[in-house]
Amino acid sequence: MMMKIVGGAIENCVHVAGILAFFGIARDLGYETIFLGPATPIDKLLGAAVETKADIIAVSYRLTPSVAREIFKQIEEKISKYGLENRKFIFGGTPAVAEVAKEFKFFDRVFSTEGQREIIKYLKGTDEKQTFRIPAQTLTERIKENDPYPLIRHHFGLSSLEKTIKGIEKISESQTVDVISLAPDQNTQQFFFEPDKMDSALDGAGGVPVRSEEDFEKLYNATRRGNYPLMRVYSGTTHLIEMAELLQRSVKNAWAAIPLSWYNELDGRSDRKFLEAVKENMETIRWHAQRRIPVEINEPHQWGLRNAHDVIFVTMAYIAAYVAKKLGVKNYVAQYMFNTPAGLSPKMDLAKMMATKEMIESLVSDDFNVITEVRPGLMAFPADLDEAKGQLSFSISEAMFIKPQIVHVVAFTEADHAANADEVIESSKIARKVIEESLKGLPDIQKDKDIEERIKILKSEAKVLLDAMSRLSKSEEPFLDPQTYYSTLRLGYLDTPNFIGSKVAKGLVFTAIINGSCEVVNPKTGEIIREKERLESLRKIAKVPN
Numbered sequence: 001m002m003m004k005i006v007g008g009a010i011e012n013c014v015h016v017a018g019i020l021a022f023f024g025i026a027r028d029l030g031y032e033t034i035f036l037g038p039a040t041p042i043d044k045l046l047g048a049a050v051e052t053k054a055d056i057i058a059v060s061y062r063l064t065p066s067v068a069r070e071i072f073k074q075i076e077e078k079i080s081k082y083g084l085e086n087r088k089f090i091f092g093g094t095p096a097v098a099e100v101a102k103e104f105k106f107f108d109r110v111f112s113t114e115g116q117r118e119i120i121k122y123l124k125g126t127d128e129k130q131t132f133r134i135p136a137q138t139l140t141e142r143i144k145e146n147d148p149y150p151l152i153r154h155h156f157g158l159s160s161l162e163k164t165i166k167g168i169e170k171i172s173e174s175q176t177v178d179v180i181s182l183a184p185d186q187n188t189q190q191f192f193f194e195p196d197k198m199d200s201a202l203d204g205a206g207g208v209p210v211r212s213e214e215d216f217e218k219l220y221n222a223t224r225r226g227n228y229p230l231m232r233v234y235s236g237t238t239h240l241i242e243m244a245e246l247l248q249r250s251v252k253n254a255w256a257a258i259p260l261s262w263y264n265e266l267d268g269r270s271d272r273k274f275l276e277a278v279k280e281n282m283e284t285i286r287w288h289a290q291r292r293i294p295v296e297i298n299e300p301h302q303w304g305l306r307n308a309h310d311v312i313f314v315t316m317a318y319i320a321a322y323v324a325k326k327l328g329v330k331n332y333v334a335q336y337m338f339n340t341p342a343g344l345s346p347k348m349d350l351a352k353m354m355a356t357k358e359m360i361e362s363l364v365s366d367d368f369n370v371i372t373e374v375r376p377g378l379m380a381f382p383a384d385l386d387e388a389k390g391q392l393s394f395s396i397s398e399a400m401f402i403k404p405q406i407v408h409v410v411a412f413t414e415a416d417h418a419a420n421a422d423e424v425i426e427s428s429k430i431a432r433k434v435i436e437e438s439l440k441g442l443p444d445i446q447k448d449k450d451i452e453e454r455i456k457i458l459k460s461e462a463k464v465l466l467d468a469m470s471r472l473s474k475s476e477e478p479f480l481d482p483q484t485y486y487s488t489l490r491l492g493y494l495d496t497p498n499f500i501g502s503k504v505a506k507g508l509v510f511t512a513i514i515n516g517s518c519e520v521v522n523p524k525t526g527e528i529i530r531e532k533e534r535l536e537s538l539r540k541i542a543k544v545p546n
Helices: 017-028 042-052 065-078 095-101 116-124 139-146 161-174 186-191 213-221 240-250 274-290 300-304 310-326 346-361 385-402 421-438 449-470 482-491 531-542
Strands: 004-009 032-035 056-061 088-093 107-111 151-156 179-182 230-233 256-258 295-297 331-337 369-375 406-409 511-514 517-520
Touching: 004 017, 004 042, 017 032, 017 056, 017 088, 017 116, 042 056, 042 065, 056 065, 065 095, 088 095, 095 107, 107 116, 116 421, 139 151, 139 331, 139 369, 151 161, 151 421, 161 179, 161 213, 161 421, 213 230, 213 240, 240 274, 256 274, 274 295, 274 310, 274 482, 295 310, 300 310, 300 331, 310 331, 310 346, 310 449, 310 517, 331 346, 346 369, 346 385, 346 449, 346 517, 369 385, 385 406, 385 421, 406 421, 449 482, 449 531, 482 531
Parallel strands: 004 032, 004 056, 056 088, 088 107, 151 179, 151 406, 179 230, 256 295, 295 331, 331 369, 369 406
Antiparallel strands: 511 517
16 A cells, blocks of 8 residues: 655745655655645644545754744644644754754654665665664675665775774764775785784884784674674785685675786785786685675776776776686676776766676676676875865766766875775765765766767777687686786786886886877877787787787
């Protein structure tokens, strides 16, 4: 049976925009709504509630708080007269009037600064403020529970363990973040299992110093309040399976984030040799897959951060998803870092992400589900904090075009300092508002001719590179063979300008932003070099047969 809501702006209040917006949300959720208009007398409101047999009576008032208090007293006195003791009364208005409304116990729920997400939860009967209920504690269930809103994930880790614990408590109580992505310091990531190798002078560099399993447990326990956010931690750069086991025991790691070809001698994040690292990375992915733990392979954006051309981003994103599927991953988190490298135009950035998404989602099957996660680019943030807030808003509005299930918020302080708890909360609130507005409806950009053409080019070029890479291995599954990646680096198939001086890679390629896209260019003429020409040139130099 359809539930009914009756309501209006009461007495001398004529402001109705808020209650009409509320009624619109309620109708979308299947409620019947009866709007009584502005300046509705108390007796008219209560009489209509009786006549219509309304389940919920919505009261709106946006004027003077002291006047509101007298109005609420009159409602309270008349509820029993009209026989409405068992009906739900809710209030919506300005923060000042909302504080007055909270003094009256007959209001089942008071709304003021809350967004659509909280309103929907209330109307669906899943509002934690009404009946204590711990939100879903697995990634896939939490996504379902929050639909149509994507989960908000935020990175957090200060240079002090105690300050980080207190910060997590505050973030959890704010109920603005669904997933706290714990940021351990580099000593933790590289030497947790070899503490004698730690340099104490570097404690707290890049994140929170975690020195024991008990420390991890304390950090996780700090999330057991508010909206009980999930916690996830990066894989570490050595002893990956040992770290995975520890993270499952201590923080119930919501999903793993493991590179495919990074965190080794290639990028200096650990002392692991490249081939050994790729093998260990794959073994760790398989370990998580066997335990049905979702996996993110944080691979493509590592290339973008090093000024690799767009084709490599698309190619490595597809390969990462392909490897995950072949290693048995059931729920794969595909991360799309926008605005990377710096200088991409929004239109061409979206084309790159849409091409990537099309290729990744071609792998979807009954036993392989893809979860889309978006994030602003780290290098896009200016040091000016006001401008950075604008960048955060724009990046997320752009990313919403690819319909994410997770939004990884980057704090507006990124270019200046590591965000404290208040700044994490503020950044997340900015993101929430952008998300709410975006979900009202965005234009169909797939029909844009420039985007459509760029998608075709990127997918075609990626297939050329994929084919060339696969020919370098004698394995039936070349992308499961670590030697494939080593060979592509040694030959320069996978290359970036930032690899100059690398012991593993070439660093001979030149890239530049051309018409909003990152392309390989001839350093003398500035002309774009396509993959077929680039790879043929490299094969000739190395005397590799076609």
